[in-house]
Every structure is written in structure tokens, then in C-alpha cells.
Amino acid sequence: MKNISRLKDSNLKVTPQRLEIVKILSTYGHMNINSLYEALREKFPTLSLATIYKNIHTMRDKSFLSEVKIPNQKNLYELKKEEHSHIVCSKCDDIIDIELDTSSFINQASSISNYKLDKSSIVLIGICPKCATI
Amino acid sequence: MKNISRLKDSNLKVTPQRLEIVKILSTYGHMNINSLYEALREKFPTLSLATIYKNIHTMRDKSFLSEVKIPNQKNLYELKKEEHSHIVCSKCDDIIDIELDTSSFINQASSISNYKLDKSSIVLIGICPKCATI
DNA sequence: CTAAATGCAAAGCATTTGCAAATAT
């Protein structure tokens, strides 16, 4: 199965708990520690919070997943993929991924600042289409 | 004095502790709770951490200052000013402010997503000129 | 004079650690 080899590729031992973390994250996209814990408890009633923390941190350190910081929210975790930005609805807190062309932006910033830029963390905040109609 | 009237304008009572918070933040730019506490203790040895938390939160809630989330760092606080982005050096952790033209970016994002966007939290990560030469 | 801010101690959460037993490779 695909998730198994992805874990192996990152030098992570394949445990049932880890497989379920991957499954849940691929379903929900972005989650904080606590909702991940709640979701995992359904399948593993004895799962410990400590196990989640340990797994999330090793998986993050091996770049298997990434930590996302959004204003007014707890840290979120998502499966690693190509660099992308996030859009948050300030009413319902829903988050979507979006791929944007950041190159002109980065160029502008590096020529002003003289930094050698290589990554970005971009969150745009607004109202989602659903909330806009309510 | 300018800081006094700025606090008053935000309906914040002017206490010595708050004046010092403003002074320190305008000197250092961005600080986390703990380094703010350390810095304030020099002038107010009896200052309590609780006082800092309470002040930072009321000042944030009255939009006198803003909370900044940077990957791999604790929450930072800075005096409110025009919207701007941040650049972080991944070696020395130094942070600078930068004003960038985000409009084309925001337009691109809103037409793709159908969100009504009105704010952004943009952090660019790279190597600062100093660290680049070492 | 009144409402808000301060400092302290205690309470409340969140995160990490140590360790024995279980599991993956």
C-alpha cells in the first residue's frame, strides 16, 4: 500500500498508529494535536497522547509532515507536499490549500532585503464563499 | 509624550509597566513573552509574568499590538503598524519587517479560491546578508 | 470615587520525559 512505502521512504517504522495518522491527515488535510487524538481514539482506544506527540515530532523532523501556523489557531499538521499557501476563513475557520506563483513576490523581497530567500509561509485571511452567503 | 497618547487612544490606562512594554517593543521590534519578561524585570524587579500576559492580551485585543507566528518560534508580539510582511533568517533567527506589494498576489488567490480576502500573514524564510558571508 | 491594573499564589492545560513491555525489521 502507498502509505506504507511512503513511511518507509522516510525511515519511519510502519506501526498501525502511524498508518492511521497518515490516513486521517489525508482525509482531513489539516489537524491540531487534539483533534488528531480524538480521531485516533476511535480506532485505538488505548492510544496515548504522548504517542501522538512523539510521532508528530519525529514525522515532522523527518519531513514527512509539516507544521502550519495560522493566526488565532493552534499549530496544525499536514502531510508534506509541494510548497503551497493557505487560505483561512475568519468566520468558520476552514482552511484550504492553494498553489500560488510566489516568484515575483520573492524576487521583490530579496532585492529589497538582500536575503537569500528559499521558503515562504503564506496565509491569506478572508471569508469563504459559504460564509459570504449566510 | 507620544507613547502615552497612543495608549490613551486605544483606551488603555497608562501604567509604568505598559509604557515600558511599548518602549521595549519599539526598541527590539519583535519579542516573545519570555524575553519581554526578562527585559521588563530590569526596570521592575517585582513584575509578575501574569501582568505581562494580561497586558499583552488586552493590548492585542484592542489592536495596540499584534501577534506574529513564525515557523519554529514562539509567538512574537510587535507594535501595530501598517500591514507588512516578515523575513526570517533561518540561521540566526533575526526578523525584519518588509513592505511588499501583495495586491497581484491577493487578486490571484481570490479569483482562484472565491474567498473575499482582506488580510495576509506572510513570512519569508532565508539567509540574511550577515549569515551569508560567514 | 470608581474602574482597571498589579502581583502573588494556585489552578489549569499542554507538552515532555523515563521506563517497562510490546512490536517492527
Add this chain to the structure above:
DNA sequence: ATATTTGCAAATGCTTTGCATTTAG
């Protein structure tokens, strides 16, 4: 067979709360 992971309990760390006292307006 070995190294890693798991789950538990305890420890640590971070943030908030309640309350008596002080201070700003």
C-alpha cells in the same frame, strides 16, 4: 536480536484565574 515504538504515570512548562491591594483617571 536489536532498535524503535508504545502507553502509562510523573514531571515540567506555559498560560490563566481569583483575589486582595494599589493605582489611574
